[in-house]
Amino acid sequence: MGDEIPETMQAAVLTRFGGPEALEVRSVPVPRPAQGQVLVRVRAAAINNTDLWTRRGAYGLPGDPQALAGWRGPVEFPRIQGGDIAGTVVAAGDGDADGLVGRRVVVDPAIYDRDADDANPVGLLGSEADGGFASFVVARADRMVDMDASPLSFEELACLPVAYGTATGMLERGGIRGGETVLVTGASGGVGLAAVQLAAARGASVIAVTAPGKEEPVREAGASAVVLRDADPAQVADATSKAAPDGLDAVVDVVGGPLLPALLEHVRDGGRWVIAGAIGGAEVPFDLRRLYLHNVSLVGSSMHTPAHFARLAADAVAGRVRPRVAASFPLGEIAAAQEAFARSAHVGKIVLVPAGA
Structure with missing residues (x-):
């Protein structure tokens, strides 16, 4: 870990199921990457329907559609949401991932059922593990996609993982x-x-x-x-x-x-x-x-496989896709950003930018 990485960071923390009041923007410890993980300084994180549905507990359970639940069932609180993450790798948990430090990356947010190109997503950063509505996030090193060669900005890159990953999965499966x-x-x-x-x-x-x-x-x-x-x-x-x-x-x-x-x-x-x-x-x-x-x-079709995400990443590096950023908000204004998202008056994606990003 470098001296430039602070001990604490800004994060939007979901404390329970509920309305915007269930989100608290506060200072929390910066996570430390374990073996096989890296630490990413978040430059931009986009909002998705799953963030609002998870906050509300709106997914229901088998046999009980009105039950408060996340998309895979229970959610452990407190939870930092946000599956759409673009940023810079600033530290690695072990030497095997040192080559990623300093790279612009987009994070594949899926938690898969196995290590295979056709693996199924069984979890998501921001739902089953802490996500990117914070200044820093830890994630598996093998889920980093190098975007140094992509012409897209951090805000545009942050639009890709969930929305474009889901769309790619739909097109591939269909x-x-x-x-x-x-x-x-x-x-x-x-x-x-x-x-x-x-x-x-x-x-x-x-x-x-x-x-x-x-x-x-x-x-x-x-x-x-x-x-x-x-x-x-x-x-x-x-x-x-x-x-x-x-x-x-x-x-x-x-x-x-x-x-x-x-x-x-x-x-x-x-x-x-x-x-x-x-x-x-x-x-x-x-x-x-x-x-x-x-x-x-x-x-x-739910999300994407690793092979689907690789195809999307190739499109992003080659500049064949350019997401439309409808609006950007500071991370501290996440409640207003989610309110704007819920009104559905926009076209494209709404992005959050952490302080100092």
């Missing part, structure tokens, strides 16, 4: 490829906008579902057509049919709810519906015959 017609729901949010950008970069023709007033940034991300979100799912389905008269090869869905049964009939034979969210409703009735008679695949 087999999205060039020449296909793909519908993306929730297209102005973090994951949705990332999916639009990444699918367009693969050469897909993207139809984006978004709210009125957000059409232009969604088009700028690569959407070839925009369908306005409507309270009546049948209206969305009708507009989708006009935008894609030959049907959809795939749907990348971060909303769920009644859009699924309304739009399922517009998916071509052999198509895929990939879902990674349920903000529009978690319980959905639909006709199973639309799946098996037409060989349509319904694919659940």
